[in-house]
Structure formats: C-alpha cells, structure tokens
Amino acid sequence: MSDVIERILHTFDLRGDLAYGTEAVTQRQHALQSATLAAAEQADSSLVTAALLHDIGHILDAAELPQGIDTDLDDAHEERAYQWLLRHFGPAVADPVRLHVAAKRYLCTLDPGYAEKLSPTSFKSYLDQGGPMNPGERADFEAEPHFEDSLRLRRWDDLAKDPTMTTRTIAEFRSELEQALLS
Numbered sequence: 001m002s003d004v005i006e007r008i009l010h011t012f013d014l015r016g017d018l019a020y021g022t023e024a025v026t027q028r029q030h031a032l033q034s035a036t037l038a039a040a041e042q043a044d045s046s047l048v049t050a051a052l053l054h055d056i057g058h059i060l061d062a063a064e065l066p067q068g069i070d071t072d073l074d075d076a077h078e079e080r081a082y083q084w085l086l087r088h089f090g091p092a093v094a095d096p097v098r099l100h101v102a103a104k105r106y107l108c109t110l111d112p113g114y115a116e117k118l119s120p121t122s123f124k125s126y127l128d129q130g131g132p133m134n135p136g137e138r139a140d141f142e143a144e145p146h147f148e149d150s151l152r153l154r155r156w157d158d159l160a161k162d163p164t165m166t167t168r169t170i171a172e173f174r175s176e177l178e179q180a181l182l183s
C-alpha cells in the first residue's frame with residue numbers, strides 16, 4: 001500500500017472519532033457515509049475518494065493546529081485539504097473538495113428549497129461563508145472544470161449525518177483510493 005494511503009488510514013485511526021461539528025456523527029462516520037452515497041450513485045473512483053476525503057482538512061495534522069479547530073466547520077478546511085489532495089491525487093479529487101463550500105452557496109442561491117433543508121449548523125456556516133452568490137461569483141463557479149462534481153459531493157455531504165447508517169470501513173475504500181492516486 002502507498003505511503004499516502006497509509007497516512008490517510010492512520011489519520012482516521014488517530015482522529016476519526018472526533019465529532020463532525022455539532023452533528024450526531026464522527027468525522028469517520030461522516031466521511032464513510034459521504035463515500036458510500038457516492039459509490040451508490042456510481043461515482044468514479046476519483047469522486048468517491050473526494051467524498052471520502054472532503055473534510056480531511058479537519059483532521060489532517062490536527063496536532064499542529066490550534067485547539068478547537070477540528071470542530072469548527074467555518075475554518076478554511078477545504079483549502080488545507082486541497083493543497084494536500086492536489087499533490088497526491090490531482091484535480092479530479094482536489095477540485096471538488098476545494099469547491100464543496102462554494103457549492104453550498106451556489107445551491108442555496110439557485111434553490112431556496114435546498115437552503116431550507118440544511119441543518120441549523122450548516123445554514124449558519126453558509127451565512128458565515130458569504131451567503132448568496134452574486135452573478136459574477138456564479139459565473140466563476142460554473143467555469144470551474146469540476147463544478148458539477150462539487151455539486152454532487154455537496155449533496156452527499158449534506159446527507160452524511162445519519163448516526164445509524166451502515167457503511168464500508170475506510171480500509172474497504174482502498175481500491176478507490178489506489179485508483180485515484182497519481183502514479
């Protein structure tokens with residue numbers, strides 16, 4: 001197994017039990033549920049990997065980050081994850097992760113019904129992250145090569161908060177991780 005995949009498994013071993021913000025699931029459950037939903041919709045290995053790792057910025061090297069950052073959903077976790085994912089997996093994985101916060105703003109802007117279904121925590125972070133997109137922001141977002149994938153990822157992210165959902169283990173996503181890894 002590659003060093004990168006070992007490091008991912010180790011990161012979830014070390015910090016996967018941390019809470020996912022104020023939701024009723026852990027970081028590990030949230031990641032596995034996102035990836036399971038992606039796999040159920042026949043997403044390719046890169047997008048399943050993006051779903052699995054979209055919040056790894058919350059737990060990656062958390063020991064070196066200020067205390068409390070793991071439970072703060074408003075920090076710049078997608079940027080931190082983006083740099084790391086781009087280096088190891090390339091843009092098909094890294095771009096949807098980078099865009100998944102903007103995707104929520106995009107969906108809220110275009111679909112009022114989507115905004116109404118967000119959890120209170122998620123709605124608050126949407127406002128903190130800038131609220132509705134203006135037309136220029138929307139055009140920039142739609143010009144991103146992986147913007148459609150980021151919308152799919154966003155919808156799995158929103159659903160991955162079910163404390164009773166059954167999923168595969170992290171290790172059981174190893175083949176998707178290996179296929180998505182840059183050679």
Ligand SMILES: [Fe+2]
Pocket residue numbers: 030054055157
């Ligand atoms: Fe998430």
